Amino acid sequence: MIEFHLDGQSGISPYQQIVTQVRHALRLGLLREGDQLPTVKDVVSRLAINPNTVSKAYRELEHAGLVTARAGVGTFVTATMSDDTLAAQRSLRAGLERWLAKARRSGLDEETIEALFQSTVRSSAVQDIA
Amino acid sequence: MIEFHLDGQSGISPYQQIVTQVRHALRLGLLREGDQLPTVKDVVSRLAINPNTVSKAYRELEHAGLVTARAGVGTFVTATMSDDTLAAQRSLRAGLERWLAKARRSGLDEETIEALFQSTVRSSAVQDIA
Numbered sequence: 001m002i003e004f005h006l007d008g009q010s011g012i013s014p015y016q017q018i019v020t021q022v023r024h025a026l027r028l029g030l031l032r033e034g035d036q037l038p039t040v041k042d043v044v045s046r047l048a049i050n051p052n053t054v055s056k057a058y059r060e061l062e063h064a065g066l067v068t069a070r071a072g073v074g075t076f077v078t079a080t081m082s083d084d085t086l087a088a089q090r091s092l093r094a095g096l097e098r099w100l101a102k103a104r105r106s107g108l109d110e111e112t113i114e115a116l117f118q119s120t121v122r123s124s125a126v127q128d129i130a
Numbered sequence: 131m132i133e134f135h136l137d138g139q140s141g142i143s144p145y146q147q148i149v150t151q152v153r154h155a156l157r158l159g160l161l162r163e164g165d166q167l168p169t170v171k172d173v174v175s176r177l178a179i180n181p182n183t184v185s186k187a188y189r190e191l192e193h194a195g196l197v198t199a200r201a202g203v204g205t206f207v208t209a210t211m212s213d214d215t216l217a218a219q220r221s222l223r224a225g226l227e228r229w230l231a232k233a234r235r236s237g238l239d240e241e242t243i244e245a246l247f248q249s250t251v252r253s254s255a256v257q258d259i260a
Contacts, residue, residue: 005252011142011143011146011149011150012141012142012146013141016141016142019141020141023241023245024241024244024245024248024249025245027241027242027245027246028242028245028246028249084237085236085237085238085242088233088236088237088238089238089242089246092229092232092233092236092238092246093246093249093250095229095232096229096246096247096250097250097254099222099225099226099229100250100251100254101254102222102225103218103222106215106218106222107214107215107218108215108218108219108222110251110255111153111154111157112157112158112215112219113251114154114251115153115154115155115157115158116157116158116219116222116223116226117226117247118154119154119158119223120223120226120227120230121230121240121243121244122135124227124230124231125240
C-alpha cells in the first residue's frame, strides 16, 4: 500500500502533495486498478495532519476519475495509467541513479540537484518546441 | 535579468514559485551578487499577478539574506552561492540532457519524467542514509 510522505520545506500544501503522490504512483505503475489507498484515519495517524486535508485530496482524485470511495470500505484505484513506458522506465531509472550518484559525488546538494533538473527540463523542452 | 515563469498546473502558489526560481538561479550561478531583480511593476505586467504576491516573495528573499531592497531603486542580490560546483554542473547538465532526450524518445510524458525523477531521488537518498 502506498505510504505518503510530506515535505514541510517544499512550499507545496499537504493536500497537493498527497494528490501528486497518488498521480505519480499511478504513472510509475506502483498503484494499479483495485489497489486500496490508506484510510483517512491511517494517514492522519501516520502524518499528523488534519483529516479534512486527506479527504480533500481523495475527493480531488475521485473527481479526476482516478479513485472511487466505497462507503464504509475505503478508497480504491479505478484507473491504471498506460503500461507502455513501464519497461523503458526500469532502464531510465538505472541511468538516472548513475547520474544522481555522480551529481552527489560532485558535491551538489539536493536543492541544487532539483534546480539543475528543473532548469534542464525547461530549457530542453523549449528547444524541442523550437 | 531573471525572467519569472508561472506554472498554473503545479499546485505551488505563485509567491512560492518566485521564491524558488530566485533560489534556484542563485544555485545555478544565473544570479550573482549585485544583480537586480525585475521590479515589482515589471513582474506584474509580465505575469499578470497581484503586486502583493511579488512583494511577499521579495520580502521572504530579503528575510533570508539573499536580496536587499533599496528604496526607489530596486531589489538587488546580496548573496552568491558557492561556486564550488558550477564547473561540475556543466558536465552534469549535458548528461541530464542526454537522459531527458532518451526518456522523451521512450514515450515518457513530462509528468512521468517528473514522477520518475522524484521517485529516484527519494529512493537513492534513502539508500545513501542506510
